[in-house]
Amino acid sequence: DIQMTQFPASLSASVGDRVTITCRASQGIKNSLAWFQQKPGKAPKSLIYAASTFHSGVPTTFSGSGSGTEFTLTISSLHPEDVGTYYCQQYMSYPYTFGQGTKLEIK
Amino acid sequence: QVLLVQSGREVKKPGASVKVSCKASGYTFSRYGISWVRQAPGQGLEWMGWISGKNGNAKYAQKFQGRVTLTTDTSSSTAYMEVRSLRSDDTAVYYCARMGYYSDTTGEYYPIDHWGQGTQVTVSS
Numbered sequence: 001d002i003q004m005t006q007f008p009a010s011l012s013a014s015v016g017d018r019v020t021i022t023c024r025a026s027q028g029i030k031n032s033l034a035w036f037q038q039k040p041g042k043a044p045k046s047l048i049y050a051a052s053t054f055h056s057g058v059p060t061t062f063s064g065s066g067s068g069t070e071f072t073l074t075i076s077s078l079h080p081e082d083v084g085t086y087y088c089q090q091y092m093s094y095p096y097t098f099g100q101g102t103k104l105e106i107k
Numbered sequence: 108q109v110l111l112v113q114s115g116r117e118v119k120k121p122g123a124s125v126k127v128s129c130k131a132s133g134y135t136f137s138r139y140g141i142s143w144v145r146q147a148p149g150q151g152l153e154w155m156g157w158i159s160g161k162n163g164n165a166k167y168a169q170k171f172q173g174r175v176t177l178t179t180d181t182s183s184s185t186a187y188m189e190v191r192s193l194r195s196d197d198t199a200v201y202y203c204a205r206m207g208y209y210s211d212t213t214g215e216y217y218p219i220d221h222w223g224q225g226t227q228v229t230v231s232s
C-alpha cells in the first residue's frame with residue numbers, strides 16, 4: 001500500500017497568514033492526489049484533485065502543487081472559516097490511502 | 108446539483124450486520140462510481156472500497172475484503188454498503204462519496220468529488 005504522510009499534524013496561524021501543508025507519498029503517484037477539508041462534525045469537502053485543479057466553488061486563496069512524491073496545499077491568506085482538518089489522498093493505486101490529517105486552528 | 112443522501116444512524120450489537128444506503132441524485136448514476144470511507148471517533152479518514160455505477164464491479168481495501176459488500180441498485184440510483192460480523196472498532200461515521208473522472212496522457216483517474224452527509228454506526232453490547 002502507498003503510505004501518505006502529512007505534516008505538520010497540527011498548526012495554529014493568524015488570520016491573513018500564509019499556511020502550507022505538506023503531503024508525502026511513499027512511492028511516486030504522478031499527480032494523482034486530492035485534498036479535502038473537514039470542519040468539525042461535518043462531512044469532508046473536496047477542494048483539489050490532480051494535485052492542483054480546483055473543484056468548483058473553492059476559494060482562490062487555496063492552491064495545490066507537487067508531483068511524484070511531494071505535494072503541498074497552500075492557503076495564501078488565512079480566513080477564520082478555513083479552520084478544520086485537511087486530508088490528502090492518493091488515487092493512483094488501491095487502496096486509495098489518506099494522509100493522517102492536519103488540524104488547522106486560528107491563533 | 109449532485110446530492111448523496113445516506114440512511115440514518117444505526118446501533119448494532121457485536122456480531123450483527125449493518126447495511127447503509129446512499130441515494131444519489133443530480134447526475135446519471137451509471138456514469139460514476141461510489142467510494143465508501145469511514146472515520147472512527149477522533150480519527151482520520153479510511154478508504155474502504157468503491158463500486159462502479161456502470162457494472163457493479165467493486166474493489167475493496169484488503170482490510171475489509173470478505174466482511175464488507177458493496178452493491179448498487181441502478182433503478183433507484185442507490186449504493187449500499189453492508190458490514191458483517193460487526194465489532195466495537197467498527198464504530199464510526201461511514202461516508203459515501205462520488206468518484207469523479209478525468210483522463211490525461213497517462214491514464215484515467217477517479218478522484219472523489221462529492222460526499223454524502225455520513226451515517227453514524229455504533230457497535231455496542
